[in-house]
Amino acid sequence: MRNFTFFVLFLCSLPAFAQKFEGLAPTPPMGWNSWNTFAGNISENLIKGVAESLLSSGMQKAGYAYIVIDDCWEAMARDTMGNLVADPAKFPGGMKAVGDYLHAKGFKFGIHNCAGTKTCAGFPGGRGHEYQDARTYASWGVDYLKYDWCNHGTANAEETYKTMRDALHAAGRPVVFSLCEWGNNQPWLWAENVGHLWRTTGDIRDCYDCQGVYDMGWKIILDKQAGLEKYAGPDHWNDPDMLEVGNKGLSLDEARAHFSLWCMLAAPLMAGNDVRSMSNDVREILTNGEVIAIDQDPLGKQGYRFIENPGKEIWVKELSNGGWAVCVLNGGDSRMEMHLDWNNLPFLKGSFRVRDIWKRKDTGTTKDEFIGAIPAHNVVLMRLTPLK
Ligand code: GLA
Numbered sequence: 001m002r003n004f005t006f007f008v009l010f011l012c013s014l015p016a017f018a019q020k021f022e023g024l025a026p027t028p029p030m031g032w033n034s035w036n037t038f039a040g041n042i043s044e045n046l047i048k049g050v051a052e053s054l055l056s057s058g059m060q061k062a063g064y065a066y067i068v069i070d071d072c073w074e075a076m077a078r079d080t081m082g083n084l085v086a087d088p089a090k091f092p093g094g095m096k097a098v099g100d101y102l103h104a105k106g107f108k109f110g111i112h113n114c115a116g117t118k119t120c121a122g123f124p125g126g127r128g129h130e131y132q133d134a135r136t137y138a139s140w141g142v143d144y145l146k147y148d149w150c151n152h153g154t155a156n157a158e159e160t161y162k163t164m165r166d167a168l169h170a171a172g173r174p175v176v177f178s179l180c181e182w183g184n185n186q187p188w189l190w191a192e193n194v195g196h197l198w199r200t201t202g203d204i205r206d207c208y209d210c211q212g213v214y215d216m217g218w219k220i221i222l223d224k225q226a227g228l229e230k231y232a233g234p235d236h237w238n239d240p241d242m243l244e245v246g247n248k249g250l251s252l253d254e255a256r257a258h259f260s261l262w263c264m265l266a267a268p269l270m271a272g273n274d275v276r277s278m279s280n281d282v283r284e285i286l287t288n289g290e291v292i293a294i295d296q297d298p299l300g301k302q303g304y305r306f307i308e309n310p311g312k313e314i315w316v317k318e319l320s321n322g323g324w325a326v327c328v329l330n331g332g333d334s335r336m337e338m339h340l341d342w343n344n345l346p347f348l349k350g351s352f353r354v355r356d357i358w359k360r361k362d363t364g365t366t367k368d369e370f371i372g373a374i375p376a377h378n379v380v381l382m383r384l385t386p387l388k
Helices: 002-013 044-056 095-104 130-140 157-171 218-225 252-264 280-286 289-295
Strands: 030-033 066-069 108-114 144-148 176-179 197-199 237-239 269-271 304-309 312-318 324-330 336-340 352-356 361-365 370-374 379-386
Touching (some): 044 066, 066 144, 095 108, 095 130, 252 289, 252 324, 289 379
Parallel strands (some): 030 066
Antiparallel strands (some): 336 370
């Protein structure tokens, strides 16, 4: 009888529905998000145009599956029943119609809201409406929710995000849950069972290493990822924010390096450019299958910084089948000659075939030095395959 009482007490102490949807992000999610280029300037027509371009440019085929509508899709107020509603001017057909359209084109539908009382742009937030909103998202066919952290007052981040996780689960439609609390409360320490990805920093900006009050260039964000690698894995990824590839503040060299390093980080790859008008060079970066394969490698290990010298860093990432990716960044302001003696990378056991990914060229083996040159703010990205 005593054991039975303990058992009942134990069951009662388990939170109801306390789970996230498992298995939705075995590799880092890929897609496109409206914020970096369009901010509040969004509409049903824009989303349709983006979907068409993702199809015609080969990006959908390359893996970009989620189309995420960020802040500013809402009307300024909920309806009389407290339900979220779309801005009728921007999305005249409502959000279910957007979801249906995206699904018919083979995409998954992502949406943004905020854990606070209002979103960062001042639209209705989810606080106190979590279960109601989760049911709304399910009825619209939402597959991905990015959940922000503005106007949260004194709320506790872990509890708040768990509430939304539980609400999504209770609504019954599998949704990738993307936590966006900017790393303020070290989500890597507690969010593995809460969401599928979590932002680790403030916002990215389209520059190499500029620093704003809330936003910063990709190199500053990269530096903040060192040491976080042990917290990431299938279904729970560190998110160093969306891509700025193709946006005007980055040169092509900087865009290529940014993309390479985000793939080394096993980062979610959310394109943030105007894909309707991108150049061929930009399209070639975003659709390079060999680079994307580093990001999407099924082993699911985030890369780490192996060496940091002034102006030169080496990042390495373990891959499936005994392979490795090695990325050398020239952080200096001029072209760098590079001699890489593989003996200095002692974690490499045995010999490997070496492929220079951006050159699409097999360059030899790790028995020889790798000799090359790297333009300023660019990388050499290599894939190492064990020699039989
Ligand atoms: C925050 C997020 C951004 C974006 C904006 C929208 O700043 O970090 O990614 O969603 O809110 O207002």
